[in-house]
């Protein structure tokens with residue numbers, strides 16, 4: 605594929621990037637995928653398959669935790685929007701998402717202090733279920749997130765090369781490691797409740813940040829990505845791979861070279877005996893980055909700009925994150941969270957809550 609629309613999501617073998625004889629091929633394939641698709645599968649990554657399998661084995665037990673334990677760690681307790689969200693609590697495009705989830709992030713001490721921009725409170729510690737209820741889970745997930753973060757850190761340097769920047773071409777978007785936090789979720793999509801019940805696992809949306817690394821943690825289909833013509837293309841689980849996609853922040857930062865591609869999840873059909881599970885990992889950029897400011901402007905070679913122009917514009921019915929043109933990245937993310945989880949906002953960000961929900965608490969979040 606050199607340009608034009610896509611009808612499947614390419615699979616890239618990450619081990620090719622790590623060997624000098626195949627690196628150039630990997631970089632060329634990555635450039636095509638980033639510009640023309642915005643989605644790819646990554647096989648043969650350094651993330652331990654045993655550790656990944658161990659995370660997958662824990663997932664049913666998480667969702668089977670006693671209701672009072674889920675309540676104890678619900679997101680409403682956390683100014684960092686981390687914790688448990690019950691089934692149907694989020695809306696995308698005005699419709700409830702048929703999923704239940706735990707938001708869990710990489711280790712981080714909150715660095716916000718009085719007088720700082722409010723968005724610095726967005727990052728802080730996760731809420732973990734009690735160790736005796738799910739022994740070993742926290743340690744396993746923390747190790748997994750650590751490995752996926754390393755993969756993402758390294759992947760970004762290869763991506764920078766692929767789009768014609770040096771390997772450090774995107775590093776100015778990140779703070780030092782101790783100032784960064786990356787977020788993950790463990791998500792359950794049960795089968796549709798009836799033959800004509802909603803199958804919106806999650807409605808069409810873009811991710812916010814630079815890079816998402818998604819583990820499809822069961823063998824259910826359901827994830828779909830939207831091509832330039834607006835058709836929905838299946839991204840079925842491929843064993844031993846991660847799905848990688850790009851968010852609105854990198855699309856803005858790269859002058860639309862790297863595509864943020866709209867995607868959605870269709871729930872398993874009514875009667876499917878097991879739920880679909882997934883574990884997305886959202887690799888963030890620094891909270892204070894203002895993508896539209898000259899300090900963060902990037903210069904691209906003509907050949908890469910030409911490949912972007914050959915692709916053309918996409919049509920999409922996704923919502924969200926248009927504010928990167930004017931606001932700090934942390935603020936854009938905070939607004940996204942406020943809209944998705946107004947109950948959390950009402951408790952921890954009362955001013956913002958009033959601005960976005962002047963009529964008080966809606967029954968559900970209103971956007972993703």
Ligand SMILES: O=C(O)CCC(=O)C(=O)O
Pocket residue numbers: 791806811818827867868869881882883884
């Ligand atoms: O569950 C999935 O496969 C995708 C989830 C997703 O797109 C998201 O939460 O942003």
Ligand SMILES: [Fe+2]
Pocket residue numbers: 809810811867
């Ligand atoms: Fe997503």
